[in-house]
Amino acid sequence: MKYLILFALFLSFALAQAQKGEYWVFFKDKKDVEFDPYTYFDSKAIERKLKANISLNHITDYPINENYKTAVLDLSESTTGETRWFNAIAVWAYPNQIEAISKLPFVKSTELIRSESHLAEKKINMKLSNDYKFMLKKQIEGMQGSKFKNAGFTGKGIRIAVFDGGFPKVDKHPAFEHLRENNRIIDTWDFVKEKPFVYDYSSHGTATLSCIAGITKGKQMGLANDAEFLLARTEKNTEPFSEEVNWMQAMEWADKKGADIISSSLGYTHHRYFINDMDGKTSLVTRAANMAAAKGMIVVNSMGNEGDIEWKYMGAPADADSILSIGGIDPFTDYHINFSSYGPTADKRLKPNVVGYGHAITASKTNITDSYGTSFSAPLIAGFVACAWQANPDKTNMQLMREIEKSGHLYPYYDYAHGYGMPQAGYFTKTNKKETPETLFNFEEKENVVSIVLNDNQQSYFSIGANKVYYHIRQSDGFILEYALVEPYQKEVVSISKDKLQGGNILAVFFNGYYAEFTR
Incomplete structure (x- = not known):
């Protein structure tokens, strides 16, 4: 035996x-x-x-x-x-x-090549939620999208490559009629079948494209309705697993075809890599994303949906240092949506850069539905990037990326769930008020703690991310040691041990548009 x-x-x-x-x-x-x-x-x-x-x-x-x-x-x-x-x-x-x-x-x-890629799609509801009108308006106005539209910035002159598992009915769906009538779909290629036809297979691409440029019943689903598009099928099936080869080839094809922006919902995580590999230089797809940036493009990639499982962190290529990695927030709370993957990278860099809504109204093969995942926050932001670049045509890709971070509703606050927050169009249209924000809280020192204390005259008002206090403790090099959101049920919101603020560590706090820091 x-x-x-x-x-x-x-x-x-x-x-x-x-x-x-x-x-x-x-x-x-x-x-x-x-x-x-x-x-x-x-x-x-x-x-x-x-x-x-x-x-x-x-x-x-x-x-x-x-x-x-x-x-x-x-x-x-x-x-x-x-x-x-x-x-x-x-x-x-x-x-x-x-x-x-x-x-x-x-x-x-x-x-x-041991890679298995997955699209950052959590699930798709085949029926519209009762909050359809609210959500459709929110996914535009959360980014102050009407300010772009009113200023005439709709992505015109910007070319966007979308990588996905297929684009069924995009050649017939009413949500994309304006793209077809104006010849905005410049080229297509199926890297799985090696042929031009992409209007079949997974409907995931139909949904993500609608988050960039869709229109339903005269209402915007995404911001870049006048952009040009390159559609690449890179995923093999609806299960969505495939190898990195298709994605790599699609990157070079997009560069060759004149893409300014790449919108991708791809992620490689525990199927191939270890968390320590999320360092911006190990994965070949991460290096390819950085190469695209070196060639002048902006890559907008989902963080992934591993936030509520053991892995928790982003997947490659979201760890790339020269791309916009997009996390997800809940449109009903404006805070981190539970499945959105977290940063930082293994080498302690900030990710996500910014966030978008991880629950959105999208186009399906035959209708309009609502969908979940950072698959949808990324294309929503890709549409924003197109409008911002139209508004700032002289900016390089890296300059524009920094400006998009600065436009985040939390900036200069950041953390590893929300990045700098959701980008705001008013930053680029110069229509946001530049009033000095009212002092809403102070820092009070006691013997062993520092407390965040709300002022007597503070009042809650609606804004993105209102009504919770964001705080982090970071090292002088920017690495966050601790961060949290706290419900302000009383004037003394939270007390921080002074031991945590030794060695030059910084306490940063954001509440209702007001930001302040404390150092010992």
Whole structure:
């Protein structure tokens, strides 16, 4: 019996070793290749790069050496895609084949692709909630969207690439009639089937596109109704799991086709990575998101929906330092929605950058419904970004990202659930009042504690995030040690031990538009 068990273990090990897998094969160089940016890039891509002083002739855009590809394919089973940016091809191969490939003189390294991506969709209700009208208005006015519309900022001239699992009925749905009539859908590509048709498969993309540009019965569902669109199917099915290869290729396609903004609800978490890997440099998709930023685009990506499970934190590429990672808040409370993933990154950077509503009115295949997930907060913010960029065409992508953070309703307060809050259009249209806010609270020192005490004349009034006191304790380098929201049932809201404020630590508090800090 012992020998049978040992044989079974050996057999299972041998089978595992012989199992075919998908790998990235990275090359050392791009010798003997030619590249003409004026035939490769769309004119809008060239315009974006020139405006941002980005080279049109960068080695990352050069094609992969065909001889290198042929040699690798001769030793593997098949190929599933490639990336110019990282000079690599993706192949299916057995371990012995990969061993042979890795010995080729022009191969830099190989990496097993074990990735499972998921769209940041919590669930979708197939029936509208009773609060349909309230929610539809809230998802626009929470961002002060009417201020953009009244100022004429509707995303015109901005090109947005949307990555998703499919876009069924977008070619027929009344919510997108204005896009079709005005030829706003510039190009489409299915990276799963390798064909242009994307108007099938998962309806998730139909929902996310509606959060950027949809219109129902004359009412905005998203802010960028006049933007141009590139639609990319990158996910394989409605279960929504697929590999990173499609997403990587879609990023380069979007760059080539002239995208200004990428709206993505993709996330890689515990299926492949450890929390320590969420450091902005480990995941290939994270590095690709940063590469897109280096090429002048703004990537708007969901934080993910792991906030109410053991993982809790964002998934790649939301850990990228040069993108906008979007958390979710509840439209009925304006506070963190329970499933929205938390920051910070493993290297202690702030995430999310800002938040949007994680419960939204969206288009389905046949109708209008309400949907849950940071899948929907991200495209709502992508539409906001398009309008803000139209309003500030001379800003670079990184400059605009910083301004969007400053427009957050909590700014300069931040925490790892809300970031800087929800962006506000009035910041960009210059229509928000710049009155010095009334002092609503003070800090009172006692022997061992510092208390946050409301003033006698403070009055609650409606605003985004009103009626709760936000506070955090942070180190001098900005890393938050502790943060919370507190219901102010009495004048003395909360008391903080002075021990927590040693070593230059800072207590920061935000309440109803008023912000103050305390240091010892």
